[in-house]
Amino acid sequence: MPELYQLASAITRHLDSIHVHDPIGLIRAKGTLATRTGFLVSLISPNDPNDPEKVRLLRQAATELGLEACMEGSR
Amino acid sequence: MRPRVKTRIAIAMTALVAVNLLTAAVSWGYTARATRLSEVARASSAQASAIEQAAHRVTRFVSDGNSLALAVNRSSASEEVSARYGEIQGSELGSDHALQMVRSAGADSASAYQQWEQLRLATYLWINREAETAGSGLRLTRDAQGRYRASVSTNLHAPLDLAALDSAGLRNAVRLRSQSLVDGSLRRLAHDAQADATLAAQQEDQARMMAAQATLALIALSLVTAIAAAVWLYRSIAAPLQRARVYAECVAAGDLDAVYTSHTDDEIGSLTHAIEDMKNSVVRRIAIMQEMAGAVLVTADDVDKAAQHALQGAKSNMSSEAVADDIVAVVGHAKILTDLAAQMLRE
Numbered sequence: 001m002p003e004l005y006q007l008a009s010a011i012t013r014h015l016d017s018i019h020v021h022d023p024i025g026l027i028r029a030k031g032t033l034a035t036r037t038g039f040l041v042s043l044i045s046p047n048d049p050n051d052p053e054k055v056r057l058l059r060q061a062a063t064e065l066g067l068e069a070c071m072e073g074s075r
Numbered sequence: 076m077r078p079r080v081k082t083r084i085a086i087a088m089t090a091l092v093a094v095n096l097l098t099a100a101v102s103w104g105y106t107a108r109a110t111r112l113s114e115v116a117r118a119s120s121a122q123a124s125a126i127e128q129a130a131h132r133v134t135r136f137v138s139d140g141n142s143l144a145l146a147v148n149r150s151s152a153s154e155e156v157s158a159r160y161g162e163i164q165g166s167e168l169g170s171d172h173a174l175q176m177v178r179s180a181g182a183d184s185a186s187a188y189q190q191w192e193q194l195r196l197a198t199y200l201w202i203n204r205e206a207e208t209a210g211s212g213l214r215l216t217r218d219a220q221g222r223y224r225a226s227v228s229t230n231l232h233a234p235l236d237l238a239a240l241d242s243a244g245l246r247n248a249v250r251l252r253s254q255s256l257v258d259g260s261l262r263r264l265a266h267d268a269q270a271d272a273t274l275a276a277q278q279e280d281q282a283r284m285m286a287a288q289a290t291l292a293l294i295a296l297s298l299v300t301a302i303a304a305a306v307w308l309y310r311s312i313a314a315p316l317q318r319a320r321v322y323a324e325c326v327a328a329g330d331l332d333a334v335y336t337s338h339t340d341d342e343i344g345s346l347t348h349a350i351e352d353m354k355n356s357v358v359r360r361i362a363i364m365q366e367m368a369g370a371v372l373v374t375a376d377d378v379d380k381a382a383q384h385a386l387q388g389a390k391s392n393m394s395s396e397a398v399a400d401d402i403v404a405v406v407g408h409a410k411i412l413t414d415l416a417a418q419m420l421r422e
Contacts, residue, residue, distance in 0.1 A: 012362075030362075031369020035411050040370075040418050042362040 002050040004058070007071065008041045011062050014070030029065070036061035080342045083311055087304035094300045098293035105286030112279035119272035122180040126265040129173035130257045133191065136170045137253045139163040140198040144246070147205045147213060156213060160225055167195065167223065177261075182268060187260040194252040199223055200233050201245035208242060315343045319350065326354045331361070363419055370415050374408045381405045 011033070019026035034040050037057040044054075062071055078086065143159040151159075174191050177184045199215040206213045214229040233240075237248055318337055325333040335351050338344045385401040388394075 027365050027369040028372055029369065030366040031371065031373040034366050034370045034415055035373050035408070038411060038414060040363055040366050040415055042359065042366045043418060043422055 001046055002048065004050050004055050005044055005046050005048060007055060007058055008044040010070045011058065011067055012041060014067055032065060033058075033061050036064060078341070080312055083308060087308055090300055090304060091297070094293065094297045098290060098297055101293060102286055102290045105282050105289060109279050109282035109286060112275045112282055116272045116275035116279060118181065119268050119275060122177070122182050123265050123268035123272060125173065125176045125180045126182060126184075126261055126268060129170065129177050129187075130261040130265070132166065132170040132173040133194070133253065133257055133261070136163065136166040137194070137198070137249065139166045140202065140249065144202050144205045144242075147202060147211050148209055148242075150209050150211065156211075160213075164223075170195075177264070182264050184260075184264060187256060187264060190252065190256040190260055194249065194256055195223070196231065196234075197237060197245060197249045197252055200231060200237060201242065201249055203229055203231065204242045204245055312343065315339055315347075319343060319347045322347065323350050326350065326357075331358050363422065367415060367419050370412060374412045377408045378405050381408075 012030075015026060015029050015033075019029060030041070037054070039054060039057075041058070059071060062068070139159065139162045143156070143163050146156050146159045170191065174184065174188050178188065203214055205211075212227055214226050215223055215231065216226040216229040217223055217231060237245060240248060315337065319335070322333060322335045331354060333354075335347050338347050381401045381404050385398050388397055388401070
């Protein structure tokens with residue numbers, strides 16, 4: 001599976017787990033990720049080609065939001 | 076691979092039709108056999124009846140022959156002789172006809188008919204001998220058509236075994252031939268025909284019983300087949316459809332975490348796959364909408380902060396460059412939001 005999809009899935013699962021009782025917080029977190037990266041992470045599918053620029057932007061946004069832990073397994 | 080739904084229905088219907096056809100065929104077969112045996116029994120009974128009738132006629136002929144011979148011997152009046160002659164003519168024709176009927180009823184009566192011919196000749200030879208002895212002018216002869224009739228002369232010739240016999244000997248020969256025919260051949264034929272009729276009747280009863288038993292057994296088999304087909308169709312069609320319906324209702328009620336695990340490789344499996352794909356598509360679109368909503372919230376917060384900062388800056392005589400920076404930031408956030416909305420709309 002492409003690295004972009006794996007990274008996006010890992011980040012999404014992590015956000016779901018830390019905001020399991022805070023739906024508004026989850027929505028805000030996903031929205032912040034989208035505005036930082038400039039693209040909707042939910043649109044990424046397993047069939048999409050790997051985009052190194054998007055991977056970089058996603059990693060950078062996740063780091064800014066303090067989500068480094070979830071990126072370890074997707075490298 | 077599991078057969079398709081319509082194939083399963085076709086298999087079930089074919090099985091039911093096949094069992095019903097088998098039932099009809101077996102029942103028809105036994106019934107046809109019983110009918111044939113019934114006809115055999117009827118024919119054999121008719122044969123036995125014809126043989127009994129022939130025996131009765133022959134006995135009557137012999138009796139009439141005795142009466143005519145006696146009348147001729149006593150030189151009875153011509154009227155009496157004529158009457159006796161008329162009687163024997165009638166009984167001869169009756170016997171001949173009855174034996175023809177026996178043959179046409181299927182009995183192997185060639186030998187019996189031959190015995191009848193010998194009995195008839197011996198009887199007329201005896202009567203001729205009595206007439207000769209009594210000095211009567213009556214003679215019995217055979218015409219060109221083979222019929223025996225009264226005449227003044229005779230062309231009947233006695234065979235070797237009868238040529239040297241006198242009246243008493245000829246009378247005895249008639250008696251012996253009568254016994255051989257009636258008590259021998261005809262009785263044996265009647266007994267055989269009756270035995271055949273009895274056997275055919277027994278076999279007919281057996282065939283009818285077999286037909287009834289086979290029909291009952293096959294009706295039971297048909298019932299079992301119908302029940303088995305119904306259960307199979309229910310388990311292979313109705314039950315999976317029920318599970319698919321429950322799954323669709325769960326999804327409709329909002330349980331988007333539900334997973335369908337009983338997919339089959341037929342039309343019902345295609346349906347459940349389609350329902351699951353629809354659910355996954357809905358889940359994805361909700362996630363996109365949530366992310367978009369989140370982006371709007373975050374952008375709204377940023378715009379609000381920028382607006383507050385600009386307002387405070389305006390009150391505190393902040394430089395126009397600083398205000399422009401705030402406006403540029405707001406425009407930038409709006410552009411990001413516009414891009415995200417465009418991505419969502421393209422999906």
